[in-house]
Amino acid sequence: VKVRVEPEKCQGHARCFALVPELFEVDDYGMSSVRGDGNVPPSLEQGVRLAIVNCPEFAIEEMLDTEDDSGKSSASQH
Amino acid sequence: MTRTSPVSDWSVDFDVLDPSYVADPFGVWDQLRARCPIAHTNRRGSTWLPTRYADVTAIAHDVEHFSSLAVAVIPFDGEEPEEPVLPYGLPPISADPPLHTWTRRLLLPWFSHQRVSGYEKLTRELCSSLIDGFIANGRADAATDYAQQIPVRVIASILGVSDTHADMFTGWVRDVLEFADDPVRRARGVEGLINYFLEEISHRRERPGDDLLSFLLQSEVDGGPVEQSLVLGIAALVLIAGVDTTWSAIGSSLWHLATHPDDRHRLVTEPDVMPFAIEELLRAYSPVTMARIVTTDIEFAHCPMKTGDKILMNFPAANRDPEAFDNADKVVLDRAVNRHVAFGSGIHRCAGSNLARMELRVALEEWLRRLPEYHLEEGRDVAWAGGQVRGPRTIPVVFS
Numbered sequence: 001v002k003v004r005v006e007p008e009k010c011q012g013h014a015r016c017f018a019l020v021p022e023l024f025e026v027d028d029y030g031m032s033s034v035r036g037d038g039n040v041p042p043s044l045e046q047g048v049r050l051a052i053v054n055c056p057e058f059a060i061e062e063m064l065d066t067e068d069d070s071g072k073s074s075a076s077q078h
Numbered sequence: 079m080t081r082t083s084p085v086s087d088w089s090v091d092f093d094v095l096d097p098s099y100v101a102d103p104f105g106v107w108d109q110l111r112a113r114c115p116i117a118h119t120n121r122r123g124s125t126w127l128p129t130r131y132a133d134v135t136a137i138a139h140d141v142e143h144f145s146s147l148a149v150a151v152i153p154f155d156g157e158e159p160e161e162p163v164l165p166y167g168l169p170p171i172s173a174d175p176p177l178h179t180w181t182r183r184l185l186l187p188w189f190s191h192q193r194v195s196g197y198e199k200l201t202r203e204l205c206s207s208l209i210d211g212f213i214a215n216g217r218a219d220a221a222t223d224y225a226q227q228i229p230v231r232v233i234a235s236i237l238g239v240s241d242t243h244a245d246m247f248t249g250w251v252r253d254v255l256e257f258a259d260d261p262v263r264r265a266r267g268v269e270g271l272i273n274y275f276l277e278e279i280s281h282r283r284e285r286p287g288d289d290l291l292s293f294l295l296q297s298e299v300d301g302g303p304v305e306q307s308l309v310l311g312i313a314a315l316v317l318i319a320g321v322d323t324t325w326s327a328i329g330s331s332l333w334h335l336a337t338h339p340d341d342r343h344r345l346v347t348e349p350d351v352m353p354f355a356i357e358e359l360l361r362a363y364s365p366v367t368m369a370r371i372v373t374t375d376i377e378f379a380h381c382p383m384k385t386g387d388k389i390l391m392n393f394p395a396a397n398r399d400p401e402a403f404d405n406a407d408k409v410v411l412d413r414a415v416n417r418h419v420a421f422g423s424g425i426h427r428c429a430g431s432n433l434a435r436m437e438l439r440v441a442l443e444e445w446l447r448r449l450p451e452y453h454l455e456e457g458r459d460v461a462w463a464g465g466q467v468r469g470p471r472t473i474p475v476v477f478s
Contacts, residue, residue, distance in 0.1 A: 011427040014191060018353060018435075028187040030432070053415045054357075056135075056423055 001040040002063040003048055005032045009059035016051035016060060020044055024051065038063065081259060089114035093121050094151065094367075094390065095259075100464030104407060107395040116381045122153050122259070125388040126381060129395040131402035131419070133379055137370060137389055138424040143378075144370035144389060145174050146426060151367050151390055151466040152258040163272055165307055168315035171368070171426065178425065181312055184297055184304070185429050188236060188290050194432040201232055201437055205444035213448060213477075217455060220336070220473040224445065225328035229437050233320035237313060238289020239278055246270070251321045255466045271314045279309060290316065316430075323365050324434045326469020327420075328441045330363035333470050334409060335446075336454050341411055345442070346450045355411040356439050361418035362409045364394040365467045368422065393419050394468060452477035 005016070005024070012030025016023075023044050024032050040048050052060045082095045088106050093099070099106055110117050110129045117127040128134050137144050149172050166173060170182035187193065208227050212218040230248050234241040253260075253267025278291060286292040294309045335342040345355055372387040383389075397418045400406040404415075421428035428434065454460065455474040463471045 011424060012186070012431075013421065013427060014432060015357075017191065026191050028190045028192075029183060030186055030190060050414060054417055056417045056419050 001045050001048065002038045003040060003052070004034055004038050004061050004063060006059045006061055007031065007033070009057045011057050011059075013056050015054045015056065019051045019054065020047035023048060032059075089117045090119070091121065092117045092119045092127055094127070094465055100468070101462050103394070103464070103468070104398060107392075107398055108407075111395075111399065116379055118381070123388055124384065124386075125390060126383060127390045127395075128379075128392055129399070131396040131399040134392055134396035135419060135423045137378070138391060138419075138422060138426070141174060141425060143373055143376050145373050146172055146178070146368075146370060147174065148172070148371045148388070149369045150258060151369050152255075153388075163276075163307060164311050164314075166311055168311045168318065169308060170312075170429070171315055171319065172311075175425070180299060181308065182425075182429060184294065184299075185290075185312065185316070188293070189430045189433050191432050194436050197232055197236070197433065198436055198440060200235060201228065201440045202444060204228060204231055205441050206448075209444065209448045216478075217474070217476045220332040220445075220452075220475050221325075221329045221470050222472060225325045225332060225441065225473075228328060228441050229324035229434075230317075230321045232433070232437060233317055236290050237316060238282070238287050238291050239274075243274075246274075247317055248321060248325075250274075251318050254318060255322050256463050258466075271317065272310065275310050275313050278313075279306065319428070320430055320433070322467040322469075323428075324430075324437050326365035326463075326467050327360060327363065327434065327438050329470040329473060330365065330468075331359040331438065331442055332445060332475075333454075333460060333473050334359060334363065335442075336452055336473065336475055338409065339453070341409065342446070342450070344411055346446050349443075351412050352439060352443070354413060354416075356435060356442075357416050357418060358409055358411055358413045360420040360435075360438070361397045361403070361413075361416055363469075364397050364418070364420035365469050366420070366422075366428075367392055367394060367466055367468075368426070391422070393422060449477045 010032050014026055014030060016032050017026045023035055023040060025035050026032050082093050085091055085093050085096050088110060107129045115130045116133060119125050128137060166177065170178040173181060205228060208224050212223050218224065226248060230244045231241040234244060250267040250270040253263040257263040279295065282292045282295050286296060291313055294304060294312055297304050344351060368391045370389040370391060372383045372385055375385055376383050397420060398406045421431040452475045455476045458474040460470050461472045463469060
C-alpha cells in the first residue's frame with residue numbers, strides 16, 4: 001500500500017497524524033504529508049486505513065501501483 | 079428581556095435562540111433533514127440553516143459564493159454601530175482570501191502540534207489546581223468552577239496577558255458571542271476587548287515579549303508592519319475563539335460523562351479509548367456554528383439564496399447526520415470512522431483545533447483521575463447556552 005496527502009485538499013485537521021504519527025508528519029502550518037516515499041509498512045496498514053476514513057477533507061489518497069511503472073498512478077477515493 | 083417568540087414551523091421560521099432548541103436541538107435537526115434539510119427564517123434577517131453533512135461541507139468549501147465577511151450567528155439587533163478601530167473585523171475568521179490567507183499563516187505556527195505540546199504541562203497543572211479548590215466540598219459546578227476556567231487561562235498565557243483578568247475576559251467574550259442581540263452587553267464586550275488590547279499593544283510596543291501579541295506587532299508583511307487594526311482584530315479573535323468554544327466542549331463532555339456512567343467507567347478503565355472518545359464527544363456535542371454571507375444570488379440545493387442572505391454553518395447538525403455517520407445520535411466512545419467537522423471544513427478549519435483537543439483531553443483526564451465517580455446534583459438544573467456556541471453554562475455535580 002502506498003499513500004499520499006493531497007496538499008491542495010489538506011486543511012490541517014491533523015487526524016492522520018494523531019492516528020499514525022509513525023507515517024504522517026505535520027509542518028508548522030498544520031499541513032500533513034507522508035514520511036518517506038509513501039510506502040506503508042504492513043504493520044501500519046490498519047492505521048492508515050483508519051486515517052483515510054477519518055480525514056474530514058478526503059485528502060489522503062491511496063496510490064495503486066501500476067504494472068508499467070510509468071510514474072503515473074491511479075487513485076482511489078474512499 | 080424576551081429574546082424569542084414561539085416557533086410554529088421550524089422549516090420556514092426557525093429560531094436558534096428558542097429555549098427548547100438551545101436545550102435540545104437534535105430532534106429539530108432530524109425532522110428538518112427528513113423534510114426540509116435547509117431551513118429558512120426571516121427572524122434577524124433572511125437566514126438559511128443547512129442540517130445535512132453534505133450541504134454544510136459543500137458550502138464551507140465554496141468560498142466564492144459564501145463569504146466569511148460576516149460570521150456572527152446572532153446579529154446586532156438594530157443599526158450596526160461603526161467600529162472604525164476594527165475595519166477588517168477579526169481576521170482570519172471574518173476574512174476571505176487573500177487577507178484570510180496571510181493572517182492565518184501568522185497564527186497557525188502558534189497552534190501547531192509542537193507548540194501545543196508545550197502548553198500541556200501548564201494546562202494539566204491548572205486543571206489540577208482547580209480541582210484542589212473544590213474537591214473537599216464534595217460538589218462543584220463543573221461548568222463555572224472548572225470548564226470555564228481552563229481555556230481562558232491557557233489563551234491568556236499564549237497572548238502574553240495576565241490571567242488575573244480571566245473572569246473579565248470570559249464576561250466580554252460571552253457579551254460578544256452569547257448576548258450579541260443585547261445592545262448594552264454587546265457594546266460592553268466589544269469596548270472591553272478593544273480597550274484592553276489597545277492598552278496591551280502599547281505596552282508591547284515599548285517592551286516586547288515572546289508572546290503572540292508581541293510577535294504580531296513585530297511581524298512584517300509586504301515589507302511593512304502589520305496594521306494595528308489587524309493586530310487588534312487577530313488578538314481579539316484568539317481570545318474570543320479560544321474561550322467559549324473549548325469551555326463548551328469540556329462542559330458538554332463532563333455533562334455527558336455525568337449522565338452516562340457506563341461511558342465514564344469505560345474512560346476510567348480503558349484510557350486507550352480516550353483519543354477516540356475525544357473525537358466522538360466533539361462530534362456529538364459540537365459547540366460551534368459560524369455564519370457565511372451569500373455573495374451572489376444562487377440556487378443551492380433547490381433553495382433560492384439571495385445576495386446578503388446569511389447561512390448558519392450548522393456543523394453540529396452535520397455531525398449528527400445519519401447519512402454521514404452510523405448511529406449518528408448515539409455516542410460511541412470508540413467510534414472508528416468519524417469524519418466529523420466540529421472544527422469546520424475547508425480553508426477556515428479552526429486554527430486552534432490542536433489546542434482545543436489538548437485542553438479537552440487534559441481537562442477530562444485530570445477530572446476523571448481525581449473524580450471518577452460523580453453525577454448531576456438532584457433538583458438542580460443544567461443550563462445551556464446556544465447560538466454561536468452551544469454548551470452548558472452551569473453543571474451542578476456531586477462526587478464521592
